[in-house]
Amino acid sequence: MAAGPGIVVTGASGRMGQMLVRAIHASEVCHLVAALEREGHPWVGQDVGTAMGGAAIGVTVTDDPVAAFARAQAVVDFTAPAATVGFAALAAQARAVHVIGTTGLSEVDLAAISRAAHHAVIVRAGNMSLGLNLLMQMTQRVAAALDADYDIEIVEAHHRHKVDAPSGTALMLGEAAAAGRGVVLNEVRDAGRDGMTGARRRGDIGFAAIRGGDIVGEHDVIFAADGERITLRHVATDRSVFVRGALRAALWGQDRDPGEYDMLDVLGI
């Protein structure tokens, strides 16, 4: 008898997908029911363990989300925005908990995800690690304690393959800083400075992105004033912190009422 909820991993060949497949296969509190990849992907039809270069684990990679989700209690999804929006509707139809780690979602994507959450549990966070979610709370607190003499800048660094900027985490931190200040992020957001930008506008929250090598994920929130500077920093050195958070969310979401949740709900912090 397989233990705990059955989980589908979407984007099974991805950086996060492969780590999730391994973690779920090794878990005693949940089990892998399907590994999903996009249509035409070379792994489709192969055993996912073999495709990853190891021993067979008895789960064949599929490109059919409807059949996969019908057998699952949770869908753990680190893919791409268009895929995630489609999966949200399908996971809701299957009444499976949808854990969304995908970043780069637009306002339109987020509205579609909110609609799906009327029918099922969705846990979404741009960063699933405990440490980063604590940093988010600290950011809100520090921003609330300081006035706009302290310029807020968020600097993030990621591996060379990352396709979205600012990172989902940087945006979460920006939202936390804006909430602390009592402002709306979209009204003070300053991203992508290049050329004759003019002087910094008081009260803006700035973003800068570094891309290179195999950097897992680093985030600094800088509060810079005349004469002093505070930096709050989180460094992820291993993707296992995101995997742990995502699986915790998949288990936490079982038997909850439909709705949209985040990692603060899951972690109870």
Ligand SMILES: NC(=O)C1=CN([C@@H]2O[C@H](COP(=O)(O)OP(=O)(O)OC[C@H]3O[C@@H](n4cnc5c(N)ncnc54)[C@H](O)[C@@H]3O)[C@@H](O)[C@H]2O)C=CC1
């Ligand atoms: N919230 C968090 O804690 C974290 C979020 N992420 C985010 O997760 C996402 C994925 O990151 P990585 O694993 O590094 O990317 P990746 O590019 O290594 O993997 C994405 C996978 O999704 C697959 N995919 C794309 N469309 C699909 C579809 N329609 N059906 C099935 N599979 C599909 C791709 O073939 C690929 O294997 C990114 O948006 C990233 O920013 C990454 C790490 C942590």
Ligand SMILES: O=C(O)C1=N[C@H](C(=O)O)C[C@H](O)C1
């Ligand atoms: O793409 C990544 O790798 C990561 N993406 C997330 C983000 O956009 O913040 C989380 C983490 O930093 C890794």
